[in-house]
Amino acid sequence: MQDTNRITIIGGGLAGCEAAWQAAREGARVTLYEMKPQRFSPAHHSEKLGELVCSNSLRGAGMNNAVGCLKEELRRCGSLFMEAADATAVPAGGALAVDREAFAAYITEAIETHPSIELRREEVTAIPSEGTVVIASGPLASEDLSVEIARLTGAEHLYFYDAIAPIVEADSIDFDRAWRASRYGKGGDDYVNCPLDRDEYLAFVDALNRSEKVPARDFEKMIHFEGCMPIEEMAARGEMTLAFGPMKPVGLPDPRTGRVPFAVVQLRQEDRHASLFNIVGFQTKLTYPEQRRIFRTIPGLEKARFARLGSVHRNTFINAPACLERTLQLKSDPRIFFAGQLSGVEGYVESAAGGFLAGLFAARWSRSEESPLPPPTTALGALLAHLADSSPENFQPMNVNYGLFPPLEGRRMKRALRRLAMAERALESLESWRRTLAPPVGESPEASNTPLR
Template sequence: MGGDTKESCPRYPDAYNELVNDPVEVIGGGLAGCECAYQLAERGVPVRLWEMRPRRTTPAHKTGDLAELVCSNSLRSDDPHHAAGLLKREMEALGSLIIAAARASAVPAGSALAVDRHRFASRITETLTSHPLIQIERREKTELPTGDAVIATGPLTSPDMSRALTELLGSEHLYFYDSIAPIVDSESLDESKLFAASRYDKGEGDDYLNAPFDREQYLAFHRAIVEAEVSPLHDFEQTLFFEGCLPIEELARRGVDTLRFGPMKPVGLRTPDGSRPHAVVQFRREDLARSQYNLVGFQSRMKWGEQKRVFRMIPGLENARFTRLGQVHRNTFLNSPIHLNRFYRLKTRPRIRIAGQITGVEGYLESAATGLAAGLYLSLERAGVSASALPVATALGALARHLTESNPARFQPANINYGLFPELGPELGPELDPEFKRRSKRHQRRQALAERARDALLAWCRDHRVEVVQPQPAKDGKVLTCAS
C-alpha cells in the first residue's frame, strides 16, 4: 500500500487489524469524502481514503489539500432557523469535522459561515492525516471496490471512475453537465402581475405561473441581459454549451427575438383577458407546497448580483427572493431516485454507497452532509445496529428524501431548503397567533420546522444510541441547538 503508514493505534487497539485487512474504502478526499472518513474513523471503523490530487488534478481544484473549496468560501447561512443553518446544527450535533473546521477558520461574513479556505483545508488535511484509523492513498482509484466503499468523487469525478460508474449504472443515469435555472421563493412574488396557465392548457392549470411582457418591457429586459456581466468561463466549460442547454445570455446575443422563440415564447398562452403577450417567462412549481418556483429555461452564467438585478425586471419579480441562482457547469451526478436508497446505498451493489455532489445534492455543505450520513449509517452497520433512516423532518433526512423520492424524469440537484421538508401538519405546527401570522408567517414557519427537526433528530439519536455533541454557539448567539 502506497499510503501513509500508521504504526500504532492505541485508541482503537481492536480496529487496527481491520485497518490492514478490512478498511472501508472512501474514494475522493473532498467535502463529502473527508466528512465520511472522519465519521467512520471517529466511530472506530478504519478507513482507506483515496485522493488523486496533487498527482492528478481536476479542472477546478488548485491544491493538493483535502476538502479544497473550489469556488466561493461560503458555507451559506448560519442562522439556525434557515434551512442551511439548521443543517449545520444537525451536523454539529453528530460531530461534523467540516463544520468544526469551518468554525475554527471562520471569517466575518454577516449571517453566513464563510471561511479562510487555506486554514479550513489545512485543518481538515492535518486532522485526517494524523488520525490513527485513516490511511490516505494519494492515487486515483479507477475501479469500483468490491468491499464496503463510499464513492465521493464529486462533480468533477475522474474519467476512469466515471466510466466505471457508467458501466455499472448505464450512461443514461449519469449526467455530465448541469444547467441550473434560478428558483424563487413564492412568497416574494407579486401574483397580481402573473397568471396561472399551462401552455396549450396541458396539465393542471396551476402547474405554471406566467409573467407576461409587452414589447417595451421585453426590449428593455433583452438589453439588460445582453449588457449584464457574466462569470469568466473555465476552459473545460467551453465544450458544455450545446444547443439544448444554452444560457439565456448566449441566446439573447444571437438576436433580439431569439428568446421569444425559445424560453420566452408566448405561444399556447393567453392572459386572463384573452390577449396574447409579446413574451412570457414561465415559473414551474418546485414542490407540492408551491413554496418555490423555477424560472423555466433561465439557466445563466451572469454574475449572481447581475442575475438578481436583471431577473427583478420580470413583471411580478420586483421584490423576488432567490433561493438559487442560475448556473452552467460540468457536474457528474447520478439519477439517484433510481439508484440510491435512503442509506446512500446503490440498490444494485449495496456494499457501495455514494456521497457528495455526485448524488445530486448541490453545494459544499450538502455534500459534506451526505458524507456524514453515509459514514454514520455504515458505522452503525459495522457495530451491528439495524438503523432506521434519519427522519424526513430533519434537514439530513429531507436531503435524502429529495435524492430518493423525486421524480427520476425531472431529477435536478438541490441545495437544502424548506421546500424539501414535509409540510407542517396542524398537529405538528405551533398555534399561530393570527396577527403574528400576518406579519411574520414565513419566519414562524421556519422556526417551527427547525424545532420539529431538532426534536426528530434527538429522538433518532436516542433510539440509535448515537452521542449528541454540544455545538459551539453561533456568532449571533441564536440558540437553537440539537443538543439541548
C-alpha cells in the same frame, strides 16, 4: 482474511473527508483515496483536502433557512466539516463564510493525523470488487472513474454546469465609489457594495448580452443548476432580471446620497485578512478577457485586480431515486454507498451532510448493524427523502430547503415563524434520533444552545 471492518472511501472532498471521519468515529478502519496532487480536476488547484471551489460561503447561518438548520444538526452530531467551519469563519453578515485556505488546512490535518484513517494520494480508476466502499468522488470525477460509476449505476449520468465567481484583491477596489455595509444594516459592514445608476446598469446588461462566452463542447447540452446560474445567463433572461436577482439594491442605501441605487454589486470577504473579496452571484462562463473588460465597468471596480477569474466546469450526478436506497446504498450492490454532490445534492453543506450519513451507514453496515434513519422532519432526513422519493424521470440536484420538510400540522402562522417552528421540530427530532444510535456517535458533544433566529 478479508478485513470486513475496513472501509474504502474514494474522494478527499467535503463528502469523502466527512465520511472518513464519521466511519472512523464508529470504530472502522478507513482507507481514503484522493487523486490530488497526481491529477487535478479542471476546477481544483490546491493539494489540500476539502478544497472549496465555487465560493467561501456556507450560506445562511440562521434558522430561518433550512441550510442553517442543517448546519446546526451537523454541529450537534460532531461533524468535522462544521468543526472546521466554525474554527475558520470570517465575517459575512447573516451567512457563515470561511477562510478557504485555513478551512482546507484544518480538514487536511484532521484526516492526516487520525490514527484510524490511511490517506492514499492516488487515483482510483476501478471500484474495488470486495469490501464496503463509499464513492464520494464529487461532481468532477475523472473520466475513468466516471465510466466505472456509469457501469455500476446502469444508466447514463445526468449532468449540469457549475460556474465559479471571480475574486478581487481588496486594495484594488475604489472606495470613493464603493462602501461597506450589510443589507438592512444586519451583520455589520461585512460586504463591499458597488452602486450603479440606471444607465450604468443597462450598459452592464448590454455588455453581458454581447459578450464572448466559453463554448460548450459539441456533444454536451448546457444544463445549469438554478442556484448557480451564470451571470450572463441571467442577463439573457430579461433586462431587469439582475436588478431583481444578485444585483438587487434593496436595503442598501448609498451613504453618500442617502438613496438606494438602481442596482448594487456586492462583494463578500474571502479570507480572514480581508485581502480578497468574492463578487457575490457573479459565477460566469465569460472568457477571461471579457471578464476583465466587463467587470471593470462596475463602479468601484474600474481598476480591479482579479486574484481568480470565473470559470465553468461540468458536474456529474447519478439518478439517485433510480439507483440508491434511502441509506445511500446502491440498489444493485449494497456494499457500495454514494455521498456528496455525486449522489444528487447541491451545495457544500449538503455534500458534507451526505458524507456524514454515508460514513455512519457504511460503518454500521460493515459490521452488520442496522442504521436508524434520521426522521424526515430533520434536515438530514429531508435530504435523504429528496434523493429517495423524487421522480427518477425529472430528478435534479437540490439544495436543502424547508419545502423538502413535512409540513407542520394544525398550525397557521407567518412564513418566518413557520420556518423557526420547523427548525425547532427538526432539532427535537434530531435529539431523539441521536439517542437511538449507539456510541460513539451518541457520545458527540452535548447539543449546543444556539438560539433559533
